[in-house]
Amino acid sequence: MKRILVNGAGGFIGGHMVKRLKAEGHWVRAVDLKHHEYTTLPADEFIIGDLRDQRVVADVVEGIDEIYQFAADMGGAGYIFSGEHDADVMHNSATINLNTLHFGVKAGVRKFFYSSSACMYPEYNQTDPSSPNCSEDSAYPAAPDSEYGWEKLFSERLYLAYMRNYGAAIRIARFHNIFGPDGTWAGGKEKAPAALCRKVAEAESHGEIEIWGDGNQTRSFLFIDECIEGVRRLVDSEFTGPVNIGSEEMVSINQLAEMIMEVAGKKLTIKHISGPLGVRGRNSDNRLIAEKLGWKPSRSLREGLAKTYSWIQGQVACSRPNDLVTA
Ligand code: NAD
Numbered sequence: 163m164k165r166i167l168v169n170g171a172g173g174f175i176g177g178h179m180v181k182r183l184k185a186e187g188h189w190v191r192a193v194d195l196k197h198h199e200y201t202t203l204p205a206d207e208f209i210i211g212d213l214r215d216q217r218v219v220a221d222v223v224e225g226i227d228e229i230y231q232f233a234a235d236m237g238g239a240g241y242i243f244s245g246e247h248d249a250d251v252m253h254n255s256a257t258i259n260l261n262t263l264h265f266g267v268k269a270g271v272r273k274f275f276y277s278s279s280a281c282m283y284p285e286y287n288q289t290d291p292s293s294p295n296c297s298e299d300s301a302y303p304a305a306p307d308s309e310y311g312w313e314k315l316f317s318e319r320l321y322l323a324y325m326r327n328y329g330a331a332i333r334i335a336r337f338h339n340i341f342g343p344d345g346t347w348a349g350g351k352e353k354a355p356a357a358l359c360r361k362v363a364e365a366e367s368h369g370e371i372e373i374w375g376d377g378n379q380t381r382s383f384l385f386i387d388e389c390i391e392g393v394r395r396l397v398d399s400e401f402t403g404p405v406n407i408g409s410e411e412m413v414s415i416n417q418l419a420e421m422i423m424e425v426a427g428k429k430l431t432i433k434h435i436s437g438p439l440g441v442r443g444r445n446s447d448n449r450l451i452a453e454k455l456g457w458k459p460s461r462s463l464r465e466g467l468a469k470t471y472s473w474i475q476g477q478v479a480c481s482r483p484n485d486l487v488t489a
Pocket residue numbers: 169170171172173174175176193194195196211212213214231232233234235236237254258277278279280336337338339340341346353
């Protein structure tokens with residue numbers, strides 16, 4: 163049994179990781195600015211604290227063997243590609259990572275997991291929606307299309323520098339669009355699968371939903387259970403990374419919407435409107451994870467969407483008490 167700190171445990175992936183680590187029998191300290199909005203976590207300690215504050219970080223790393231660092235100022239395209247949050251995103255996330263490493267190493271923490279993102283890959287390799295290149299060795303020359311991606315790249319380098327200079331064991335994953343229950347589904351920080359599930363759940367049958375852009379931009383989406391499995395395998399392996407943790411089942415956003423409608427049993431009209439988009443095409447490249455860990459995600463997108471839609475449909479129903487009364 164290890165003593166593990168999960169930063170960002172009140173968020174989507176951190177919350178799922180706390181449950182997994184507790185199920186494995188570890189002692190878990192969780193920290194976040196807020197409690198989890200959708201679920202009760204079985205953490206041994208849940209500390210409400212700001213990881214930008216050095217005093218908070220110096221306290222929470224005490225007595226810890228391993229840190230899972232998920233805390234970041236982040237959201238979907240509407241949050242990170244609008245340009246309105248660039249300074250906060252860079253400042254807040256970089257400060258969290260600087261503090262986590264500095265105080266973690268000082269306190270003798272032996273291993274750090276860092277959650278990077280596919281947003282650090284160069285834009286010039288992701289202009290063709292049918293054949294984007296996101297192999298791990300394509301990261302340089304660096305040219306992410308967002309400040310969020312630049313911060314991720316900087317922090318990857320920061321973790322690797324602490325490994326070289328201070329001997330910390332580091333594991334880095336580059337996540338590609340993780341989705342599933344207990345994630346943000348409204349409010350402006352939600353990502354495409356959750357936003358589309360919400361729009362479909364809210365629409366009247368034969369109504370319409372809006373999609374940003376022409377919907378031909380491509381992405382792959384990984385269900386949360388596979389993300390957690392991949393991270394646990396990476397952390398317990400001898401491989402540092404950075405390594406992609408994502409699905410290779412690439413779809414256009416229009417296809418994603420159609421798949422959600424099928425799952426929901428609704429046939430809606432898609433209306434394309436202007437909005438923040440990100441790169442034209444992106445897909446995970448899973449050759450390296452398969453080679454190093456002998457494992458890669460394999461479950462279908464549709465299977466994950468069915469579980470996610472059902473959860474978001476329940477959330478939408480609960481948030482409309484008047485509808486329920488009149489129904
Ligand atoms: P999330 O927003 O649900 O969780 C992040 C958590 O960090 C939030 O609960 C937030 O309150 C907390 N946090 C932010 N600032 C903090 C601070 N100063 N002090 C303490 N807590 C703070 O995001 P997520 O989807 O769970 O993502 C987790 C990590 O994975 C992030 O680093 C994110 O950049 C990375 N990632 C996620 C995805 C994805 O598709 N979800 C893709 C690529 C990378």
